[in-house]
Amino acid sequence: MRILLSNDDGIGAEGIRVLARELAAIGEVYVVAPDRQRSAAGHGITLHKPLFLEEHDFGPGIHAYGLSGTPADCVKFGVTELMKDVKPDLVVSGINAGSNLGNDVMYSGTVSAAIEGSIQGIPAIAVSQCGSEPFDYQGAAEFTKRLIGEVLQNGIEPDTILNVNYPPLLPREVQGVRITSIGKRRYENHYDKRTNPRGVSYYWLAGPLKKLEQEPDADIRAVREGFISVSPVHFDFTHRRMIDTLKTWSLH
Amino acid sequence: MRILLSNDDGIGAEGIRVLARELAAIGEVYVVAPDRQRSAAGHGITLHKPLFLEEHDFGPGIHAYGLSGTPADCVKFGVTELMKDVKPDLVVSGINAGSNLGNDVMYSGTVSAAIEGSIQGIPAIAVSQCGSEPFDYQGAAEFTKRLIGEVLQNGIEPDTILNVNYPPLLPREVQGVRITSIGKRRYENHYDKRTNPRGVSYYWLAGPLKKLEQEPDADIRAVREGFISVSPVHFDFTHRRMIDTLKTWSLH
Numbered sequence: 484m485r486i487l488l489s490n491d492d493g494i495g496a497e498g499i500r501v502l503a504r505e506l507a508a509i510g511e512v513y514v515v516a517p518d519r520q521r522s523a524a525g526h527g528i529t530l531h532k533p534l535f536l537e538e539h540d541f542g543p544g545i546h547a548y549g550l551s552g553t554p555a556d557c558v559k560f561g562v563t564e565l566m567k568d569v570k571p572d573l574v575v576s577g578i579n580a581g582s583n584l585g586n587d588v589m590y591s592g593t594v595s596a597a598i599e600g601s602i603q604g605i606p607a608i609a610v611s612q613c614g615s616e617p618f619d620y621q622g623a624a625e626f627t628k629r630l631i632g633e634v635l636q637n638g639i640e641p642d643t644i645l646n647v648n649y650p651p652l653l654p655r656e657v658q659g660v661r662i663t664s665i666g667k668r669r670y671e672n673h674y675d676k677r678t679n680p681r682g683v684s685y686y687w688l689a690g691p692l693k694k695l696e697q698e699p700d701a702d703i704r705a706v707r708e709g710f711i712s713v714s715p716v717h718f719d720f721t722h723r724r725m726i727d728t729l730k731t732w733s734l735h
Numbered sequence: 736m737r738i739l740l741s742n743d744d745g746i747g748a749e750g751i752r753v754l755a756r757e758l759a760a761i762g763e764v765y766v767v768a769p770d771r772q773r774s775a776a777g778h779g780i781t782l783h784k785p786l787f788l789e790e791h792d793f794g795p796g797i798h799a800y801g802l803s804g805t806p807a808d809c810v811k812f813g814v815t816e817l818m819k820d821v822k823p824d825l826v827v828s829g830i831n832a833g834s835n836l837g838n839d840v841m842y843s844g845t846v847s848a849a850i851e852g853s854i855q856g857i858p859a860i861a862v863s864q865c866g867s868e869p870f871d872y873q874g875a876a877e878f879t880k881r882l883i884g885e886v887l888q889n890g891i892e893p894d895t896i897l898n899v900n901y902p903p904l905l906p907r908e909v910q911g912v913r914i915t916s917i918g919k920r921r922y923e924n925h926y927d928k929r930t931n932p933r934g935v936s937y938y939w940l941a942g943p944l945k946k947l948e949q950e951p952d953a954d955i956r957a958v959r960e961g962f963i964s965v966s967p968v969h970f971d972f973t974h975r976r977m978i979d980t981l982k983t984w985s986l987h
Contacts (some may be wrong), residue, residue, distance in 0.1 A: 525778030525807065526841050533929070533937035555777065555842075556940075564926040564938065586854065588972055589778050590807075602838065602921070633984045643974045645981075662981040664973040669854075674816040677785070685785035686816065688808075700978070713986065715977035720840055721916040722895045725967035726952075729897075729914040732885045734965065 484510035487571040487600070489557040490579060491521045491592025494539055494549035498578035498612060498620050505624035506575065507544040509631065513571065514541055515561035518549035524592035527553045534560065554596035562603045573631060574600025577610030578620045582648050584703045585668030588716055597644040598718060606634050607644045613706050614651025622657065623649035626711055643717040650706045658709035665714055666701030669693045736762035739823035739852070741809040742831060743773045743844025746791055746801035750830035750864060750872050757876035758827065759796040761883070765823065766793055767813035770801035778847040779805045786812065806848035814855045825883060826852025829862030830872045834900050836955045837920030840968055849896040850970060858886050859896045865958050866903025874909065875901035878963055895969040902958045910961035917966055918953030921945045
């Protein structure tokens, strides 16, 4: 089995190394990850700049490369160039340092790397370790290995990926696994305005999470209650019901 | 009425200027657009760098700014910082130079700027002019004005934007308006490998569109047949049906 591994924290992140080593036990691992931090990259791809590739040492049985692009670039490049003769059986993105829950999947480079795998016709999983520094990735890495077994056996629906969030707990403290929906997550965003030593103003995006009521099966609630959350995330953009409404508008 | 306008081609693009002037006739226009070309930016936002803002002259009745961020950053900044005391009634993204059809909406900075408007709770439209250089934006700009009237009267469903693609035709050649679904679009991607004068290899993303059968109501087909395409695009990520399947997997 061949696994293509990517992330959005960059090739130097600990989470991808832990996962690469864990997965090397069950298959041949190819790592193509951004050459630097690309969190919140969304599903950007690089059209107007060329991409540079650099080999990295991840230990035996692992082919590892840093690419000067986004997470989606890395998976596209991995599938269509680096592994064009040895198509991967699976794309895995992560383990991300921090959660990718609720509407944040929209902005998530971790999720977008997995989605690019699915666009390329390959079953794909995104994995995130919730909590904050210092992260312990071992539990999430082991769960990912178990999930991969089920994915290979059962498959994933078209245009769909599995989004895994592991709670900030030791494996023995974890309450179990919950299959979840994508919860509601909104921020009270504002911008911190500052002035640099040369008198030029600049802005930092800031603002806390809003406290929102969650559905009983929401991913956010599952992690909060100590469960591993597994959400089927699809990208079916057409709002079928609204098509009928729009047909009644005066646009002609 | 206050309209926040953005795009992904950058503040210097012709499409956003034509649209800003057209919309200034029906409301107060605020432009916040990337300070440079940000096509295919996806829904990236900028967390690890500060944002710089620069005022531009778009003529009377238009407040215009270039921001050193992505399209989604521009709309987030426009709504939560620049217009925090005068909330916009509408977010419009475009007019993009080139189509945003089918699955390309996933990568589209134009669409993502509109989606950020919707996330901020404001009705939002993405507008693209299909075809190639030289673009004529006037027909699309006039149609957008008409569509805005309907949007303000009828509203848009939550977590949904309208994605407009104007065919590469003169207004009198246009066949009409079609309410459409998001079609299938895939590329036969490959990477062109080159070597720079210093002997370093680099790669360019390349590859033509695959020829795919389209649904009768697909956006791609509508534009091909000379219609203006209006698609309701939503971002409801949970694959409800697959939740039941996943519950039968051995993950516990």
